[in-house]
Every structure is written in C-alpha cells, then in structure tokens.
Amino acid sequence: MADDEDKPKKHTLDSLFAVYCNFQVIPTDIENEVFDSILLSQLDAWLEQAKLMPNPITRTQTGLIYMRYKKWRLEYEDFLEVLNSLASDNDILIDDMKQVMIDAGIPNGADVVIAVK
Template identity: 80%
Template structure:
C-alpha cells in the first residue's frame, strides 16, 4: 500500500509565497536566512511566470500599490491585499487570479539575482 508521504505535495498560495520570497536572494551577512516577506521584484517575477504581466497587470501598477505599504518586504497578509487591489483594478476574479498564480508553480530557473540589504 502506498504511503501518503511518498506522494508529491501540492503547493498552496502561502507555501508558494514563501518559495518566491526566498528566490533569487543574495545572502548578506547572515547565512541561510529565511525571509517571510516578498520583494516587489519577486512579486513581479511570479506574476510574469503566471502570465499575468505585462498584460493585464503592469509593473507600474504593482509598484504603485506596493509602495503604499512603505516596506522593503511585504508579509503574506499585505501580499493578499495587493492581489485583491490588482484584481479589482484589472477586473479580474481574485480566486481565478490566485489559481493562475498557483498553476504557475515554483520559480523557473532564472539566474538573475536580487541583492538584499
């Protein structure tokens, strides 16, 4: 009988958030640091992989909404608010948008790096 632990686990939006929040980061002084917030560039990369950017969502839109928070990294709750605002601004269904982001999966093998200070 097959054990459930052997089956690949499916990501949820919050687990993918954690993956993207730690993707393409150059470590600073602290080795193996794990981030619980997402950078604007990481959010944009996720939206691009989900094929939601550059159409219907633009980098200008994400940047303007992101900057309202006046934080370097957004926590998961803030991220959900950003998605809600993007869906509203672009006449997209929020649940469909979240599913599209889930379907995009983990980050592709992009070699670009983001320096974090």
C-alpha cells in the first residue's frame, strides 16, 4: 500500500483562508505578525483568482456585504457568512463556489510557502 505521507497534501478552504489573510499585508512595526482574519482586498483578490470576479460577483457586492460587519478584518466564520451571501445573491451553489475557490489555489505572486497539515 502506498504511504499517505508521500502524497502531496491538498489545500482546504480554511488553509487557503490562512494564506490569503497574510497575502499582500503592509509590513507593520510588529515583526512576523500572522493574521487569522481577512481584509476586503484579500477577499477580492481571492475571488478574482477564482475567476468569480468581476462576473458574476462585483467589488460593489463584496464591499456592501463586508461593510455590514463594521470591522476591518473578518474571522473565518464571518468569511463563510459572506460567501453564503454572495452565493445566494448570485444564484451559485455554495459548495460549487467553495470548490472553485479551493481550486484557485494560493495567490499568484505569493512569496510565502504555507505547509498544509
């Protein structure tokens, strides 16, 4: 039997969420800070890479939904609610949308390597 550890690991929605949370972050005074919540610009970048933006999802839609939360960064649970709203508003099955986002992979131009456990 083949060893499962020899097979390449695949990203999940939550592992990619962690990657996008730390993508294109402006350096701060705090070195090696790791974020576990996502900015609107990072969400939009992910949707663009997944070819879900600008059609059928628009920046206006993501902005309006994101602003309901009244905070700069959204945690994973809030992110899932945003995805559900976007899927519902655009007649997309949520499972299909999540799979497209997983298939999009890590951000283009990302210079970080994230180990998937």
